[in-house]
Amino acid sequence: MSIKRFVSVLLLSLPLSAQAAISIQNWQTPQGARVYFVESHELPMLDISVDFPGGSARDPANQPGLAQLTHGLLDQGAGGLSDSEIAHRLADVGAELGGTFERDRAGVTLRTLSSGAEKTAALALLARVLQQPEFPQAVIKREKQRLIAGIREAEADPGTVAGKAFYRALYGTHPYAHDESGDPAAIAKLTRGDLQAFYRAYYSAPNAVIALMGDISRTEAEAIAARLAAGLSTAARVAELPKPVPAPVSDTRIAHPSTQSHVLVGALGMARSDPDFFPLFVGNYVLGGGGFDSRLMKEVRDKRGYAYSAYSYFIPMQAAGPFQLGLQTKLEQTGDALKVAKDTLRQFIAAGPSEAELTQAKSNLTGGFPLRIDSNKKILDYLSVIGFYNLPLDYLDTWVGKVNAVDVAAVKRAFARRLDADKLVTVVVGAEGAR
Template structure:
């Protein structure tokens, strides 16, 4: 019953961007914290990111961070997994843990009435994880089942080939979930070491939204993070996109091939990033009006959908796209993508495309602030890429300021049709491997 009430409160918490007033605080313990006070509803959303993530997996132990993360809520202190879940449910608290290539994400939602108890339970999970043998084997079996299923999905096979070629020898080049072999070999000691390496105060970012004051928030964060180690190992340095232009085929028996394609990208800190983001929306962002959707789907019926994204890791950048097409039409689809890339690089975008992209991007931005938890996540993301607190107010003005000249200059600068690398899983007709 309490959990249903909590869900209803979450749905009601939808402040507009203009109402988001971010306070930047530092706790007595020295932790930086961004806070949005919202006292109209009695709950709090908390987001914590620890920089490092799965990229800190040691060589030969790929998947350690992923398996470790799945075990944080599987017992801590004197509570086994069942006891911990019972305690959390009794508080109507919601905790989630997820590891990415560059960060460990910890999300928590709790009612004001039992906030102290919920914080104490989460603190226990973050400082006294048990990694019981039965829990390790149960979660390991789940991970292994997922890895085995992934080997039968062409999209996964294409993605694995793409990133392995793009970032060879680097953690970005392999699946953060690991392989059947690496996950099967992980020991309890490996998981304990992964936990110690990743969850440290160094590179820690915190966002809180909801029914608490600045004084309460700083005290809460210090209590929650008490006992967390000060520092740990650092991830490997910057790596450039290494895959050469061409086609790389993963033979897989399926009537429809799946392609992952791309080349070197652009970073957050680049002064042309906003122009590149608008360009990406025009090429293959959200919606049916992108150039790739028009050329591949609407005009030729070669695919149901096509998309592109700017991938920005802590230590690498890429422009990455994907689409699926029947084996008999994949070769034509690849040529269409190359032609679109070349046309943008040479001729740029149209004024109509630019205005449509800017209208979409400025219109959808406020919709991201659809609850306290989402606002907390946005604030942490902003901190991680060194954006100022008032970015939420001015972000759309940065998009509006992008001119046709800006986009076309950036298109000529970053789009390299000859460098497009296609990893294709399937049995496409009329295409041969051109990448050794």
């Protein structure tokens, strides 16, 4: 669940020139927060994100849902203001508060006009939300009920059921097995003290990554970052997550009143810092990430008509994230579709892409790269990722070159190192899934 989003008076931003190099400035505040800043005066806007290692992977084993609830309540009463007062004050200055919540990280974002009065008011509200969340008892009760209702409602969705089962099968006792939404029974028992303790431990200045993008100077950026960090706790940076252990081969079948089978197949993939990131990323575009151009789509959909869509992707995280292959198909052809998908993966691991496939993939990826950085918001997203995962400051400037440097041999080596077609976890959800 993300923090409520409020409508800004400026709904769309004009693109930042994607042709110019993006100069990322980096420093630490006196409190130890890491800061990443891109100065741009093309728009009278300022975008800020503040991220912490407070995602669902940090839930205590007996309290799944604590991280989600803590994050969701940050703006539901802070610094003497109620949730409605925060919302109204944001609307008054045309600012927008948002958020990010994943397994690795949790964060708050702000978009505001860069003019003095509006910026000052918006930053004051951001500081309250980050530094003085109150976790009111009445709001905790309300949000717990809402979270529990949402989790139970999601149990009717076979795709959600499959996704949760996939992470459990792949990660076992590792923190990534925790579902981002949490567990209803555990959420019901959470107390205000639990939320306060989690907030103090993870939402600290040494844990913070502050990204700023837009119409301010370096001097202003330093002052803003220091102000935001100054009111946070001083709890030490948390340790990195443990490395997950490869899961044993498994085949989970879950009965569900669905008209189709939802199929997920996968294994441990790569961490965000993996040296094979670009060969795996580019190679997967050929395998299952390139839409109608991908091998999986051609084999599963085009040649045999088993599914409308078949895909694969890597999710790079702090520790090894998943590689996942997925499709939906008619109940009676589940076995055949699954076999074709696994055979396609096996063949790709063994032989890699053809030269023609790889050339097309690199051309599509590099040709579309300007669209990845054509707005302040998109660049802010990259800044927060670069900061949180400690990527090189020239990551965006070297991205195209690193994609173009990938060759067939590199893809084959990377896939062979990471994936074994005989050591996969499989999850099938559908009316015939339990067979």
